[in-house]
Amino acid sequence: MAPSAIDPPLRPGLLLVPGWNDDQRARDRTLEQGLHAAGWACHRVDLPNATLSATERASVTREDNLRDLLAAYDALAAEPQVARDAIGMVGVSYGGYLAALASRLRPLRWLALRAPALYRDEAWSQPKEALDKDDLSVYRLLRLPPQKNRALGACADFRGDALLIGSAHDDTIPRPVIENYAAALATARSFELRMIEGADHALSHPDWYEAFRRSLFDWLGQRQAEWKVERAAAASPAHAPPPRLRILVVEDDADTLAATLHLLQALGHWATGVKSAEGAKSRFLEGVFDVLMVDIGLPALSGRELAQTLRERASFPVIFATGQAAPPQAPPDTFWLHKPYSVEQLEAALRGAAALLPPRRDPS
Template sequence: MTIHSEAIEIPVDGESIAGTIVSPSAKVPAILFVHGWGGSQQRDLARAKQITGLGCVCMTFDLRGHEKTESQRLSVTREQNLADLVGAYDRLVSHPAVDSSAIALIGSSYGGYLATLLTALRPVKWLALRVPALYWDEEWKLPKQALDRQRLSDYRQRPLAPADNRALGACAEFAGDVLLVESEQDDFVPHSTLMSYRSAFVSAHSLTHRIVDGADHALSSDRSQKAYSSILSAWISEMVIGARLDRYPHHSPWYS
C-alpha cells in the first residue's frame, strides 16, 4: 500500500501552526494526535506512521507555544490551544482520503485534556487518552504557563464529577469508544485524576483502562514507550481498524 506524507500549515487566529498528514490512498478513518505541554508532533510521528500502515489517515501537529512558535510559550492560553486543535481537526477531515464519520483522537496529558473538550465541538468516534491532565475551568484565558502549579497538583488529587469540570462534562456526553492509559508512577497526573475521568464516561460505548507498570508521566524508559505503543496499537486494531474492515472489507491492507 502506498503511503503519502504531507507537511502542512494550519491557519489559526491569523497565524499558522505546523502539521504533518500521513495517509494511504483509499478513503479511510482518520486519527488526530494531540501532544502534551512541552511536547511536539515529533513524539507522535513514529506511531502515526505505524498506524497509517494499517490503513488510516494520521495527522500530527504542533500546538502554539511549541517548536516553531515556542516564543509564545509564556503567553499562549488554553483557549488558543483548543482553537489550534479545532483547526487541525477541520484540516484533517477536509482531506479527500478521510471518512469524516470515523475520526479518532489520541491525546497525551494536556493534549488529552484538550481532546476531551474537542469532543463537545466536533464529531469524534474514538478517544484515546494517555495520562490526561485536568485544569479548573476558570482562568481560561490566562496563559497556560501562568497557572499555579501547586494548586494544579492539589486540584488533581480531588475526586471531581462532570458537573465540576468542563472537560469531565464533555466526557459524560461522549458516546464513542474510550481508551484510558495511566502511568503507575506519575508525579503530574495522579491516579485520582484518572479515576475522575474514568467515572465521567457514563455514556461511552466502551471503556478500556490500562496501566503502564513502572512508568512515569513522560514514559521516559524504552520499556514504558514500547508498552504504551503495544496498548495503543492493540486498541486501534480492535476499534478503528476493525470498524474499517467491517465497513470497507475490500480496502484491507492485507486484501489481495
C-alpha cells in the same frame, strides 16, 4: 456522483495531540509514521506551535490551543481521502485534556487519552504558563464529578469508543485524575482502562513506552477493523463480511497471538489460540474448527509440518501467516499472508477459506 474505480479507498483519520512543550517529538513522529503505515490518515498537532518565540509561547492560552486543535480537526476532515464518520484523537497529558474538550465540539468516533491532564475551568483565558502550579497539584487530587469540570463533562457526553491509559507512578497526573476520567467515560459506547505498571508520566523507560505503544496500536487496530467491517457490510451484499468462522490460531509470540485474536474477533469470527504446534495437535479436533491459521517458524514442529499432520485427519483450509515468502507452488486450499499484513489481506484470505467450506459451517 458515484466514485470512479480509480478513487483511493477512504481512510479513518487520526489526530495526535502531544503534551504541552512535549520534548518527545521524535517519538511522536515515529508514532505518526507507524499509524500512517497501519492505514490511518494521521496528523500530529504541536502544542504550543514549535515556531513560536518564547514571548509568544508565554502568552498562549488554553483557548488558543483548543482553537488550533479544532482547526487541525477541520483540516483533517476536509481531506478527500478521510472518512468523515471515522475520525479519532490520541491525546497525551495536556493534549489529552484538549482532546477531551474537543470531543464535545467536533464529531469523534474514537478518543484515546494517555495520562490526560486536568485543569480548573476558571482562568480559561489566562496564559497557560501563568497558571498556579501549586494550586493545580492540589486540584488534581480531588474527586470530581463530570458536572464540576468541562473536560470531564465532555467525556461523560462522549458516545464513541474510548481508551484511557495511565501510569502507575505518575507524579504529574496522579491516580485521582485517572479515576475521574474513567468514571466520566464509563457511559461511552466502549471503554477500556489500562495502567502501565511502574511507569512515570514521561514513560522514561523504553519498556514503558513500548507498553503504551502496543496498547494503543492494539486498541486502534481493533477499532479500525470494526469500522471496516461496518463499511463493507453497508456497501453491498457482495462485499459483506464472510461467514463467521471457527479459527484456531497458532503463534509462538504472545503479543502477536493476542493481537491476531482481537482482530479476528473484531471481524466477527470465533477464534482461540495456542503458542505451539504440539498444543495445536491436541486442540484441533475434527468438526470443532473451520480454519487453521498458523505461523511457519514455530519451535520444534514447523507450521507447515503441523498443517500437513492435521490434514491427514481432516480436510480444512489453512492460512499461513509468516514473514517468509510463499512457495512457488503452494499446497491446495492454503492461503499465505506475509507479515505484517493488512486487514484487507486478512479479510481476503478469510473469504477464500470460507468459500472452500461446505454449506452451513457458521457456528452459533
